[in-house]
Amino acid sequence: MVRQLMRPSYSRGLILWARSFSTSPCCGFLAHPPRARDATELSSAPAGTRLRGCNILKNGQDPEALPDNEYPDWLWELLDDEAQKRKLDTDPEKKARKEWRKKNRERIKQANFLKTMR
Template identity: 65%
Template sequence: MMAYYARRKLPTSCLCRVSELRRQFTSASPLFFQGTSSVLSNRVPSSAPEGTRLTGCNVFKNKDEPLALADEEYPDWLWEILDPEAQQKKLDADPERKAKREWRARMRRKIKTDNFLKTMS
């Protein structure tokens, strides 16, 4: 994953913020993940208070570092990205996408098994 970001020339500090958000969302209480309305009312506050300069997240040349916005100013879908239940509901609504994801996982397991068996012989 790091290689992808290195090719895209994104700063690693943005990756740290993503992993920090992932930890916050996965360690949140189960009440947080009960649907859109509960996400809006019980969501975890962001780690950067409003007006904080987000150092290392600037992707434009000759521009200032972005400032953190208030939690209410971010779109609702942003708070559902790391919610496994919301993502599963979205996946269940699209059977073609779900089948493709399952096929990929099955093929990945098969390749790993085949590679392991090749090393044994």
């Protein structure tokens, strides 16, 4: 069940969603992933823990946490800002597009703010 949820198309959204529950026991296994893949650093939910509230299927059950070594390695890097910056530096086109979108977003916010001043 968890493997089905951790497909690449769903994983980013699930992790960002799980990040919002970092203080609750629900989905806390991805709230603070280890920075370096290390045997001493573990998820916050031990293997076999029922992850309440993480079910996305209408008639499904809440998934159980798996051991850390059963999750793909790229999953632990999704919330690591350093790893994401390194990955972005390798693709200048993607980095330029991201900067352009950020500037565009700021320009839109500023224009909307000025509209409220009238």
